[in-house]
Amino acid sequence: MLNQSPRLILGQIIIERIVESMCTGFDALSFFPGTTPDDWARHRSWMLQQPQALDPVSGNIVLSIQAFLVRTRHHTILIDTCVGDHKSRPTRPFWDLQRLNTFLPRLAAAGVAPESVDYVMCTHLHGDHVGWNTQLRDGRWVPTFPNARYIFGRQEWEGQQELHRRIPQLHLVDSVLPVIEAGQAQFVSNDFALDDEVWLELTPGHTPGHVSIHLASQGAEAVITGDCIHSPVQCLEPGWIMRADSDPEMAKVTRLNFLERYSDSKVLVCASHFPQPSFGRVVRRDQAFWFDYAAG
DSSP states (O other), rough: OOOOOOOEEEEEEEEEEEEEEEOOOOOOOSSSSSOHHHHTTTTHHHHTTOSSSHHHHHHHEEEEEEEEEEEEESSSEEOOOSOSSSSOOTTOTTTHHHHHHHHHHHHHHTTTOOOGGEEEEEESOOOHHGGGGGEEEETEEEETTTTTTEEEEEEHHHHHHHHHHHHHHHHHHTTTTHHHHHOOEEETTTTTTTSSSEEEEESSSSSSEEEEEEEEEEEEEEEOOTOOSSHHHHHHHTOOOOOTTTTTTEEEEHHHHHHHTTTOOOOOEEEESSTTTTTEEEEETTTEEEEGGGGO
C-alpha cells in the first residue's frame, strides 16, 4: 500500500509536502501538444490506477500544486510557493483570483509560522511556483515570509525580466517584484549552495535558468524536480514536451539526463507536480524508466 504521508525523513532533514490543491484543469492533449489520442491510449490504464495521474471523469492531467517544506538542522526552507490566493490569472480561469485558504493553514498544521521560514527557494519563476511569495495585506502585495531570504536564480530572473519587458507578466508584478522591493531577494548563480545539505542543480529547458534542489544528510539524498518533469508519463515518454517549455529540445535532453542520472540510484525524487504521495525513485524496467512510488 502506498504511503500517503506528506512527510519524509532524510537523514537529519525532514521534508514535507504542503499541498495547495490538486489541479485537473489541463487537457492532456493541450498540456502535451505534440501527443495524439493514440499516444495516450497506451498509457491510460496505468495512469488511472492509484495514484491517479489522469482524472477519471475529465481525462485531464492530475497535477499536485504544492510546496516542499524542508527542515534541516539549521534552517527552515520552503521550496516553491504554489499559485497563491487573490492572484489575477485571467489566462488560467481555475487559478484566477482563487480563495482556497489552504496553503498557510497547512503550513501551520506542519508547525511552521510564516515568521519562522528562513529561506524561500524558487526552482523557477512561473506563476504556480511563486504565488505565496507574497500575500495581500491592506491592498498591497507584501512578502508572506517577513524574515526569509528569497533565493532566486540570477539567470532565471534576467530571463523573466526580459520577457516581462516584452509581455507584462502578472505573476512577477504581484509575487516577485514586491519581494525585491522589500529587500528580501538574493540573486544567486546556478551552482549556489546554501550549505553542504542544500544546493541548486541546473536543469534548464522549461525555462533557461530552471534549477532543481538537491538535498543530502547522513548519506541519504533527495532531489526536488521543479518542472524539469511534470507527470509520471514523462518517465516512459521523456520526449513529450510540455506546453510551457521555453526550449523544448533542451527540456527533453535535460529530462532524459535527469532520468539517466537518478535511475536505480539511492537518490529519492520529490516530484513537484506528480500525484500524491509525490515521493519515489526512478527505476529501469523493461528498457524504460518508471516512477516507483513504493520505493519512496
